[in-house]
Amino acid sequence: MKRIVNIEDISDGRTYDANDMVKLGVEDCNGCHACCCGTGETLNLDPYDIYRLEAGLGLDFRQLFAGHLELRVADGVIMPFLRMDKELTVTHGELKVTEKEACTFLNENGRCSIHDHRPAICRLFPLGRLYEESGHKYILMENECHKERRIKIKIKKWLETPDFSKYDAYIDTWHGFITGITDRAAAMPEEELKSINKAILENFYFTDYDVNRDFYGQFQERMKNVSH
Ligand code: SF4
Numbered sequence: 001m002k003r004i005v006n007i008e009d010i011s012d013g014r015t016y017d018a019n020d021m022v023k024l025g026v027e028d029c030n031g032c033h034a035c036c037c038g039t040g041e042t043l044n045l046d047p048y049d050i051y052r053l054e055a056g057l058g059l060d061f062r063q064l065f066a067g068h069l070e071l072r073v074a075d076g077v078i079m080p081f082l083r084m085d086k087e088l089t090v091t092h093g094e095l096k097v098t099e100k101e102a103c104t105f106l107n108e109n110g111r112c113s114i115h116d117h118r119p120a121i122c123r124l125f126p127l128g129r130l131y132e133e134s135g136h137k138y139i140l141m142e143n144e145c146h147k148e149r150r151i152k153i154k155i156k157k158w159l160e161t162p163d164f165s166k167y168d169a170y171i172d173t174w175h176g177f178i179t180g181i182t183d184r185a186a187a188m189p190e191e192e193l194k195s196i197n198k199a200i201l202e203n204f205y206f207t208d209y210d211v212n213r214d215f216y217g218q219f220q221e222r223m224k225n226v227s228h
């Protein structure tokens with residue numbers, strides 16, 4: 001999702017590469033679940049997130065969608081987002097907090113019940129991506145995370161993503177593809193945009209991935225389907 005902001009306003013003003021050490025580690029968020037509630041409009045999922053959730057949870061897209069996702073429009077493109085409409089009482093030691101807009105994957109201990117399979121946007125936080133002509137860098141949105149004491153960790157390790165260089169290249173391809181549509185969406189005839197959205201949803205989301213196969217080959221096949 002495109003955000004036009006001044007980097008200095010949302011970050012420490014620096015940009016980072018995947019090999020940089022950044023103050024990110026929060027000891028498993030112990031006692032905090034702030035970014036898992038009421039942030040639904042920011043948590044959109046890309047095809048690799050869906051593959052990872054399907055593989056990790058043993059669910060197909062329709063099952064995932066029925067229990068945990070919703071479709072939203074971002075800059076003209078329809079995509080799945082994490083649903084945040086669960087009412088939940090979270091207990092942290094002596095403290096009990098009732099949340100009305102919790103992620104459906106948050107449990108009553110304030111922990112993510114799908115930690116190993118959580119979407120990229122959750123794995124990234126409190127990092128964001130800054131896209132440039134030649135790829136992307138990372139920014140640290142240091143005021144977004146409620147923990148003040150964080151330990152340094154290499155970004156690549158923080159992201160907990162196998163085949164990192166393939167993943168990095170995929171992120172740029174996907175971003176370029178979606179940006180190519182969002183940049184034109186406002187001026188596009190309604191029927192054309194509708195048909196593009198239908199093709200994106202069918203190809204990259206509603207058609208289940210073969211979780212016994214590598215993701216990236218399947219992604220390239222699906223890109224060919226929508227690129228002619
Ligand atoms: S705000 Fe920071 S410490 Fe709190 S849940 Fe999110 S990442 Fe963890």
Ligand code: SF4
Pocket residue numbers: 035036037082103104105106107111112113114115118119122
């Ligand atoms: S998937 Fe997990 S980490 Fe992400 S918002 Fe939901 S509970 Fe939080």
